Amino acid sequence: MRTILVGGGAGFIGSNFVRYMLGAHEDVKIVNVDKLTYAGNLDNLADLPEDRHLFIKADISDQVRMEEVIGNIRPDAIVNFAAETHVDRSIHEGLRDFVFANVMGPQVLAEATKKFEIPLYIQISTDEVFGALELDEDRLFHEETPFAPNMPYAACKAGGDLICRSYFKTFGTPIIVTHCSNNYGPYQFPEKFIPQAIEKALADQAIPIYGDGLYVRDWIHVIDHCRAIDLLLEKGVPGEVYNIGVDNERSNLEVVKMLLELLGKPADLTVTVKDRPGHDRRYAIDARKITALGWVPLYGRADFERGLREKIEWYAKNTDWVERLKSRGAEFNSHIKI
Template sequence: MKVIVTGGAGFIGSNFVFYMLKKHPDYEIICLDSLTYAGNLSTLKDVMDNPNFKFVKLDIRDREGVYKLFEEEKPDVVVNFAAESHVDRSIENPEIFLETNIIGTSVLMDACRKYGIKRFHQVSTDEVYGDLPLDRPDLFFHEDTPLHTSSPYSSSKASADLLVGAYGRTFNLPVTISRCSNNYGPYQFPEKLIPLMIQRALNNEKLPVYGDGKNVRDWLYVEDHCKAIDLILENGKPGEVYNIGGHNEMANIDIVKLICDYLDKPYSLIEHVTDRKGHDRRYAIDPEKIHNELGWLPETMFKDGIKKTIQWYLDNKDWWENIISGDYQNYYDEMYGKK
């Protein structure tokens, strides 16, 4: 089995590459990534010499390049993680989100149509469903919840989901979609909540929390997400959407306090800042379908996963210190103030 993993130099994609190489030693994994600010080749250094792994620097919007790669490699499966993924950046500059997340996805599916494929899997997000009110803990997102997006990021992901469904129906492309809640774990780019707070707390810097910090997210350890996608590739039905979530809802402010507790830092570092525009209040996934149909259940309890994650950032300072220099530094300074 030959699998193209797009966006495999990013957070979830790289964890998926590691998971698949370990779980399926007979698979060939090709990582296709254009190495934007969020992609990091050093993340993949431990697998670069693996004979079953290959890295190709390529943009999913590059139709000619993508077709050439498909012609040469004849992949069986494509798993599309490649995306612009940061909501704040999508508010600053939506265009690149439309180009990569929508156009890029259609280029990949056109290549799948042209060269044939056993499965195209689109990695999507619970953010396509919009948000839920904080005072209705009984409500959850189901696979048939209408798409109702808030940010340019989630709108671009929802647009891609609609296109994937259309390619399935119109061209009989064997597609599946998974919509996952917030992931955390090793190799997450330090602009996202958990790694951002860990590294700022370690440097005794202010911990910027949007608004009242009561926005609720449903957190899943990244390896549990990878396992769910692998199950969908093996036993999921073409044309289907699967929600993935850990029933682990936490308010942002509580996550930040927990990080302070683990790192023995005072809550006085926490600073409430102007709320994000259009900030979604609560995301909550109902993962019944993937549990009932594919037997998936999350294996990592949040209290264990967050400890492992914090320890990983403590043990791998070089990785994130390198990242928060150079190009990223300008953006980081603009968003969170100069150090």
């Protein structure tokens, strides 16, 4: 059996990864460490096989606790998704939690990887560390693109990434850092753009659009992100950085139009809201390096509509999941000012 310690496995991508790995590999056991912040949801992990999935509530920035857990378990690999992830919260609620989770957390995991000689640690990061591209710019983010984070969330992620890099360069600690584009798919906390838009449209409420709506992101299905990490566990080279994206650049307006059409709602069921300060215009990924390892996404640009339709169907089938989140007082759009 291979034991993989997953950080943040009760969140959106982490829980999809745990589910995917347990389904794809019979020889994998997951130890899932999550602090269960507002974004962590044990409902995401219901019905997983108990003999191969162990949940531990812990904070990845707590060095004593994490060294106790990692020292006892001695996993074959660590994959860390745990982070504070909501850009708007990083702007409006202060950065303290972001620094602990996104900077201190990777430092604690890098130190434990070194101390207990864990064979591989994959730190999951974001394309937002590279800053923003212009709409008409003939340039993509590649692995060597210098960091230029604009959002406080992205700055904290960049800090964690650089600490990981320094552990490899200084101590040879086997760490890989990945930069993925925007994910969509099941189990996404409804404060994020696509689930929120679905939620609003289903309730016949106007979908909030920041500013002119021409903010472009490269949308990747979460399952393709999970498959990319699975591949890196097998073929990734420690010390290397891998960008993950599917060349599916879409503006927010375009995504909302597609959703409204799929839901059979009027195309003008939208409302313009006050723009996010310093809003990054465009992110776009050059994913040739991971593609060269043999990664072939299941949902390319041509499959985006199918991916959105499946996501809508998932939300329609899982209204209990949304309702339970709401009953726990989850805030869905507290930062949007109309």
